[in-house]
Amino acid sequence: MPEADVLYSDVKFTRAREKGSETTSLPPDTTYSEVKLSKTQPPTEPRGSQQSAVPNERSKVTSERVALVLLSLLLAAAVIALGVTIHENAQTMKELQKLKKNLTDDSCLKCETGWEQHGGQCYYFSTRRSSWEESRSFCQSEGGDLVKIDSREEQSFLEKTLREKMDVADDKFWIGLTDSKTEGEWLWVDDSPLNTRLSFWLNIEPDNWTGEDPDGEDCVRMGEKGGATDLKCWFDKSCKASQKYICEKEAETGEYMVSCV
Template sequence: DEKTHARPPRSGNGSDQENTKKTLKDENEALKKNFTGEFETVQRFIIYKQLQWSLYSNLLKVHTCPKCEEGWELHGGKCYYFSTSKSTWDQSRDDCRRGGGDLVKIDSREEQLRLRQKMDYDEDKFWIGLTDSKEEDKWLWVDDSPLNTSLTFWSGKDPDNWTGTNPEGEDCARMGERGGADDLKCWFDRSCKDPQKSICEKSAETGRVTRV
């Protein structure tokens, strides 16, 4: 008799593997989509914050607003004090230092012009921070910097170190005297012991936040 052999059952391993691969592929695609979406969200958030900060920066600006104490005048980022009392050059310098500054150092033609415009009367004569008391004819500012010979405003034949009233001569600089000086050339050497008004100078205070 012919023996009947039972056909072995078909294995399902192949289809299971295909299903698993498909599932993994679908999950991978879903993860990629989620990641891409989250990345784009982060990018949009960063751009939004950058725009927000840019707008805020335009609304809030920090300005350096120079200001001076009461009695001092603001010009070009510096504070000036024009004394009304008269003192020797050394005493005037001490007074300026007590106020946080020093006798004025003139650094430009524009500064000379600003100061000159404050002198309306013949009695407006002021000590400035220039002297050759350490060495004759070697003029130094109060910060010990030498006078720039291309930026001087001596009047006429000054400095002449005249000894007519003081045998020690004239070793300190004064500006003013409209009646005897033309244009901006209004510096004169005078005896440091003569009582004169004075001009003090110091840096303006800064650092105020202003909304615009």
């Protein structure tokens, strides 16, 4: 236990005067008495507890710094990896574009001799006449079918091309559209229905006129030698009539193909 604080107190004691003594008072004797008073002190913590608290705080701060540094390093590594990936992807895209250009230059889609290319399709414009069914059979034997018109742009290409190929006004060409299965239900040769927004009937066509054939007019031909207003140059006609025709098939590559146009 810690020693008590020592306090000194000046205590005076006066002795009684003896009889017969002089009336002069003598100075009192002075004695010193040691008085010990224990000073109450608050309980003290063990030395070790205070000393260990500081290292614990330091350890905590150090761990947080280490974690922050590691997180920063990981983030930096991720940013670097992302940059490398973006750079590599950019290089890959350039190589692919270069390869695509080389392939297009060296082996572009082409059509056989006697066929005309437009976009990725090849078209054959006949010079002989035949019924709609016979015309279709010939197109199929060549690996295609009667033309199916999928866009206004394709209709424009065909309409303009036919102006040069028609000898007279009625020298029209079969296309792959018919309602022979169900009257009024117009289907392409692949059995897909006609999109009314992509139909190019002239005036009151189709009229299913029976003056030439009692069975009516179930097949479609096209062409206006003088040019069609708003590309409208479709006419229904008896499928038995003899007309020129347009075949269509996808363009290909190969030694027997003509140069790209």
